[in-house]
Amino acid sequence: MTEGRRDGRFQVPQVKLPDATVAGLINRRIAELMTQSEARPGQSLRQRLRAAELECCYDAEAKRWMAAGSGLTGSSYAVLLNQQGLLSLAYTLESTGAYSWEAFRHVTFDLRTGRELQLFDLVAESPEQLEARMRGAINRRFGEALAKARTARVDSETLAYMTETLHWNQQAGRVRFGTEIEDGASPPDFQDFALTPKQLLIFYSAGFHRLRPSGEPDATYRFPYTRLRLSPLLQPLLLPEAVGKSVKK
The missing domain is CATH 3.30.565 (Heat Shock Protein 90)
Structure with missing residues (x-):
């Protein structure tokens, strides 16, 4: 409507x-x-x-x-x-x-x-297992964003802003999360997610200021159902004959 x-x-x-x-x-x-x-x-x-x-x-x-x-x-x-x-x-x-x-x-x-x-109504992964997978994915994506910025030779101010906002530990080559230091990145909380016919989408924002979006990593993390342990609610989506009813406005 x-x-x-x-x-x-x-x-x-x-x-x-x-x-x-x-x-x-x-x-x-x-x-x-x-x-x-x-x-x-x-x-x-x-x-x-x-x-x-x-x-x-x-x-x-x-x-x-x-x-x-x-x-x-x-x-x-x-x-x-x-x-x-x-x-x-x-x-x-x-x-x-x-x-x-x-x-x-x-x-x-x-x-x-x-x-x-909620997310854990749909997946049989433990919160600890899924958080470990998400942290690995975040580390890879944030690292790739910084590498791309360096390759593009962005100005030093922008690179410093990205490094600080991404909470990137250059020496360790990974994100510093709030469970490790007081002012670190927020750990994944799995509150924002969605389903598609083939994938679970989990959203995690890098937290760039809306007036400085350049270089911000994609906030959508995609997990194919075939690579997850699913709850009984979600398992039927693996069936080839899965069909749906239309939503009406």
Whole structure:
């Protein structure tokens, strides 16, 4: 569904399922995430979207619509997986203040129960095993980003910024994580992840300032299902006949 004076300002998906109660649980949670607010009793999605639009973009005192607005000014989404009773969405929240920016987030549901799933509901790897794999992948990617910057002969200020922001230990050739030193990089927390038909995606940001994105490593880490130990919820995706039902707006 969409709402707003600008076409598509807020785009929020809504699922249709045989079990209306389960669909309601999922739809309410999606709306909460993508409008950054809880619904009032009896409030429809369209009413919620209208309220979000008024809050961001309408000047009640001047009784006019603002050109850009402030705060949360829009949302959009993409369906990454809708198969075997699992729904995984990527969604974007657009915000405006002193400058504009976008936040990219993800959420995954069990379409049979309406439950919002966490990563370790889906994989049988232990947190320690998966963290070790992620740290290895982060070390490789951050090291490659610095090597590329040196090859491109970036200026010394940029190289120093990258080295500091990536918490790179030049002597050891790896990232210094916060479990090792007080001001180190944040360890992977596995809160931001998504599913695709063939891969688990785990997101880990290097933390570059939004005004200095040059050289920032890709935040998406891809793990094929064939190289993971999966929980029973995720195992059906390995079947060649895996098919899904479409999500309806």
